Amino acid sequence: MSNTPLDPSTMSRRRQILETYKMTREVDPAARWWMLGAFLLFGGLGFVLFEFVLPGDGTFKLVLSIIGTLLLGLLGVMIVFGRRAQRAAFRRLDGQLGAAARALGMLRRGWVVEEVVGFTKQQDMVHRVVGPPGIVLVAEGNAARVKQLLISEHKKHERVAGEYPVHEVVVGKDEGQVPLTKLVRHVQKLGRQVKPAEITEIRQRLRALDAQRPKAPIPRGPVPTSMKGQRGNLRGR
Structure with missing residues (x-):
């Protein structure tokens, strides 16, 4: 078998x-x-x-x-x-490398998820979501290392974002962090601060930033069946 x-x-x-x-x-x-x-x-x-x-x-x-x-x-x-x-x-x-990125994959209509826009050699990483709240940086990894990584990424994104908001989310079980099970709902609850047309403008601004950085691969594999089914539920199907 x-x-x-x-x-x-x-x-x-x-x-x-x-x-x-x-x-x-x-x-x-x-x-x-x-x-x-x-x-x-x-x-x-x-x-x-x-x-x-x-x-x-x-x-x-x-x-x-x-x-x-x-x-x-x-x-x-x-x-x-x-x-x-x-x-x-x-x-x-939970606990797997890139778990937050896979969970964010449940976001579909009106959201753009870009995996590993920032990372360390120890495999701490920051993912980016562009959607109604603006820019959301989602970090996962060692709490101490990822904090510095997130500060660095926030500054880079703030320079190109201009007037558009940049949010930070750290995935984890410690105080001030968001558990993986609540990540998608937490991001959705950040509110609607930009219009759909402005999302396109934000993405255009981010292209220059992304062109200057390497992409770090994360382990791939089939998305769990239940996660794939939940995408349809979140889209209201």
């Missing part, structure tokens, strides 16, 4: 869901019980709701109530499954 990681892009939708469920159960064994509880809760509420809302009586009403119960129960399962799968994917990534 091969241990080669599966690439979600080569799988059918059904296979992606199956592999995501397997991965989630490995990391979070309680997930199936949460999903069962969600089915019973949503389904039970749905049955009561349809019993009171639907007019009439008899077999037809019972059939509609059962169908509505199953649909709402499945909706509850998918909501809980999505949340637990996302947490499991983050937990698998």
